[in-house]
Every structure is written in structure tokens, then in C-alpha cells.
Amino acid sequence: MKTFRLFSMAALALMMAACSSNEDMIQQPAQPQSTKMHFTATIEAPNSDAITRTTATLDKDANQKDIIKMAWKVGDAIALVHSNGVDLAEVTAVDLTTGAATIECLTIPTDGEAVTLVYPYGMVYGVEASSPWDYTPATYRYNSYDSYCNGTFESIFPSLDWREGKSTFSVNGNNVTLSSRVKMASNIAIWKLTLQDNTSAPLTATNVSIKIDSPTETHLAAYANNNSGLSEYYMCLIPAQMPAGDLVIEATVGSDTYKYTKAGGVSLTAGKFYQSTVTLTKPATGHALSASAVGEVVGTDGLAYAVADKDNLPTGVSAAGMVAYKNGSNGLVIALSDDGTMDWSTANGATTGAAAHTPAVTGQTWKLPSQAEWQQMFSANGGSQSSYTGLNTALAAAGGDSSKLQDGDDYWSSTETEINGEQAFAMLLLSYNGSVISISAAKVDNPNPVRACFAF
8 A cells, every 4th residue: 555654844943934925026126326335134043944055964853853954154145135136145154053144245225125035146146047137936946956956965955945034124324234133934845755665665766756737737846866876865845836736756766667646735835844755656567458358447558457557557648448348359448438418420420529539549549339339338347238337337447437427318329220221310328227229310410428439
């Protein structure tokens, strides 16, 4: 069984203000207009849960869990962003008792003017910015990721930190400082992932990614690679930029991609250090339809998979159908979803209705089942030619209740017939009892549900 244990630990006392959001993006400041003045101020010690590239070391708590110990370092560069420009403030001294740092720079202040402090300085002004006033932390972070994050604890701190603090200038004659000591709140979270397989054996991976699979997109939340392979990965994430959705963790182990999925995702808090042991599963291996069994799931790659692997298909493959009938190496696959309601001509069209069903399956062509094919699929799933309940039970196992035929609905068949050699009729399956009826050609324009299949 998959296990997922998530711990949030505070290494020292929490001393940071709430982190800013994307709505707090700094606007382009005006160009300097007057003489610069000397500025000095004190900022709080970095929160032990948050991250800086200054002095960061791993230690153990009483329960032998990792904790992060932090401190500012002389020379750290912090950006002061205000209406008159962006200034580089340097840490010139650190109080070894309190951890507070003294920062200094030259600036053009206005008394009472709002100022935002951003660490590291390159988040606002540096090689990752497209212009001197471009404040694009997400761009900065992702551009840096491939180059700097190799999954080790040490690789996080040189470039992936992002913290902010807000205050106002206080001007007294020629003296400029801040109105209060600033707490630099981190916008990132660190997540230590210990990787294992379903036997609890360590997995050594060369790549790890954390993704959020939302209804509208797959969002890459974190990525790290280490060609030497690691079984423990330290990942850097920005909680404020993670959309709601299912959490997907993927790890490259040899030539295989192992996967973990948590429906509904997780809730992470900026400035926290999390530790989890994650059980990842090797994606299922499919087999040819000719070797399949009734009830197995069919992927968009045209291969059959055990029902137990329906949520563990290879990357890029999704479940599309179910093997509903088998005769030797041949058989029928029924789609896992309806195509809505439509008239018979549209349902049975060469390029419309069932033929246009998605997702596509490699090497196969969807079509509307004939009367005989419907009856074969009924009888092959523990029922009879006039009972669809067994087929519905199998469909529910293969794809959930949404895959089942709808009770009480009449589904189209592709079969046509004649009465006394005169009038053409279309055959309509009655799903509530599995029987089949003929309707007059005059009624084939009535809308009825459509379910696609293909023969192999």
C-alpha cells in the first residue's frame, strides 16, 4: 500500500511576517531625482524554517529529524525597492547573539515612504531580470532551476531563495533608517523527499519532479536532477504559485519513471521545512490486445493493462477503453465514456458520432457497435445477450461509475434492417434491460446516447 507521511518542523522560533503574494508585485519605480544619502538599518535573524543562501546547516532534533539552522552572513546583498529606485543594501555586520543583521547602502529616501526589501538582490536586479526594474521571481527561479538544483541540501541556497520584508523610510536630517526592524519572510518551502518503492526499498533516482495536475494544466512546481543518483531529494517550492490539483511526484530510476499521485494535493506553507517518505510505483507494463482478457483497461497506446494498474499507466498514456469481449486473439473494446446524445445518422457517421470519439487509441478506429456486438459484450461479462448489468459492473471497475452505461437510457446500434423488404429501420439498444428494438426510419432523427467501440 502507498504511504505518504508529511511533517512540518520548526527548527527555531518563528520570527517572520506573513509572506507576500503575487498581487504584491513591485511596480516600476521612478528614476532618482536627488542626492543619495547613507542608509543603515537592522533586520531580524532569518527564520530557521525559511531559507537563505547565507549560513545554512543541517542538524538533528531530539527525534533525529532534520532541522535547518540559519544565519545572515556579512556580504549578503538585499534589494531596497521604493519609488525612487532599487538600491543594493549589503549586510555589514551580524549580531551573533540575536542573529540580527546590519545593512547599509546609499539611497534616495522620502520620510515615510514605503520600501520593500527583497532577498536575494538578483530577484529584482541582476542577470535573471530582463530589465533593470523587472521584478519576476518566477522567471528567476525557473531559469535557475536546471543549472543549480541537483537535489542536495547545499544546492538550494545559492539561487533559489526568495524572501521579502516591508517597512517605511525614516529620515532625520542626514540619517536614514527604517521605521522598524524588518522581518524577512520567505516565499519558499523546502521539502525533503525520501524515495522508496512499494517494498520499502530505497529508490535511487537521477531526476525528481513535483507537479500539480489541475483541471486546466499540469503545473511544474519543482524539479531537480542529479546524474549520480540520490534516494533523498531536497526540493524548493513556492506555495503561493502552486494551483489546486492532484499532487504528482515522478522519479527517474534507470530507464523507468516511478510515480506517486495524491488526489487533492497537499497544503504547503511558505517558510516551512517538510520531510516525507514517499512510496513510488513503477508504471505498469502493457501487453498486446491479442493477449488481453475481458475486463482489462485499454490505454491510448493501444495496449491492455490490468485493472489494478489503471491509475499507474506510463507517462503520456491514459485509459481509453475496456476489453469487453474476447474470441481467441480477437475481440471488442468499449469506450469508457459516452459521446452525448445525437440522431442515428450522426451517431453512425463515418467521421461523426462514435467515429469521432476521443481519446484516440493508437492503431484503432472507433465506431458504433452493431446489435450483435452489443450482445457479445453483454454476454462476455457474466450476463446474457439481454442483460447489460455485468458489463456495467466491469466498466465501473475499469474506470469508475462515470464509465457505466446510463440506467434507463436507450443506446444506438449501427444495425439496420428491413420489414417485408420495404422500410429501413435502425436498431436501438434498450440499456435498462438489454433488449433490442427496431424503430421506424421516421424516428431515427430522435436523439439517443452513443457509446463507441472498436474491434481488434
